[in-house]
């Protein structure tokens with residue numbers, strides 16, 4: 001326990017936990033810098049920043065043999081928490097008198113270590129110890145302090161992204177003035193606030209009218225429809241506001257020129273394959289015998305160098321995928337999810353049902369991110385741009401399927417989150433029932449929100465942000481600013 005941790009505890013329990021576990025926030029957070037500069041510039045004659053018991057006291061002054069501890073703060077806003085930080089140092093050093101100084105406000109708050117203050121301090125210390133001794137940090141709780149907190153990005157980066165709403169029940173989606181109302185088949189009503197909404201994914205049988213679509217357009221919300229089996233059917237995609245004619249021309253130029261197209265298409269395959277190999281290496285480190293699959297895939301990956309047309313590229317990609325999927329049987333620890341071969345239309349076993357559903361969700365997630373860029377989802381490079389609705393999302397999704405979708409598939413099976421009872425059987429197909437879909441979506445949403453630290457970035461980024469960044473990298477390539485390199489996991 002340090003004085004800073006105790007002060008943090010009074011503001012936010014989560015912050016105290018993070019600080020106590022040496023998980024630091026943004027060091028260049030404006031307020032931290034201001035606070036540090038104030039402490040450095042003021043009280044030049046005193047002894048500053050005295051290290052005691054893993055903590056730092058701002059100023060120690062000797063006034064005619066009497067020691068006084070001074071804490072320097074940038075404002076009186078958090079003076080209560082500063083008081084207990086100071087009391088902590090005074091108690092540790094057996095000093096009876098201290099001051100909180102706020103140079104900017106020309107304010108001095110005197111603090112005394114009375115019996116009553118000491119009692120309160122000890123109680124607080126006991127509570128704080130309990131919180132910081134927990135294995136996991138307390139959940140973030142939004143408060144005004146978060147705006148300026150150095151952990152803001154850490155706590156909220158993924159939450160600040162707009163939300164998705166999933167509708168599994170049958171019913172009716174209605175517009176009520178400027179909000180949406182969903183009435184299910186049992187007449188249960190639920191309002192859907194639109195302010196922080198980015199997309200609605202409809203899995204149930206839902207009716208809606210033009211007024212709903214007008215509101216969705218106005219608020220730039222994408223509405224995506226999935227059929228009974230969980231397959232993507234299509235999207236209502238609001239008027240493109242970011243699309244630029246110039247970018248569409250560049251996309252078309254890179255599509256029509258096979259030399260330019262093959263460069264981008266190969267990068268997508270390279271990213272997908274390398275991420276698949278990362279998955280296999282991860283499980284190899286966990287005692288799974290995957291060496292032969294890894295070397296087989298790597299040999300095939302080298303063949304990409306000589307490829308000069310798309311059908312050949314897709315053929316090699318298909319062969320690599322076969323080997324990769326074969327390895328699922330070594331990773332998955334449940335006989336009911338045995339992988340025989342990939343079948344999509346329709347999936348005839350549970351593992352294929354999971355892969356197909358996962359792909360649907362990732363295609364949609366990428367489409368959603370494309371909508372926030374200047375790119376046109378109709379022009380892809382690896383997948384043919386013909387009469388299909390969208391192809392760029394299929395291309396980019398290849399890179400993220402192994403790191404998002406497959407990792408979630410392994411998790412839900414190996415941890416028993418999804419079981420046999422989460423599937424249904426139709427004439428010739430197996431598909432996830434509503435409970436299975438819900439569980440899978442919950443896990444994939446968690447995964448997309450997970451943050452990772454990459455070498456070239458100072459801050460952690462979520463997988464969802466990584467998808468967006470991939471699109472920006474592609475934009476730069478199309479504009480001739482940078483050469484596109486696919487995202488490959490660093491672990």
Ligand code: SF4
Nearest residue numbers: 012015140146149155
């Ligand atoms: S951002 Fe908010 S929740 Fe997170 S540590 Fe800071 S104050 Fe606490």
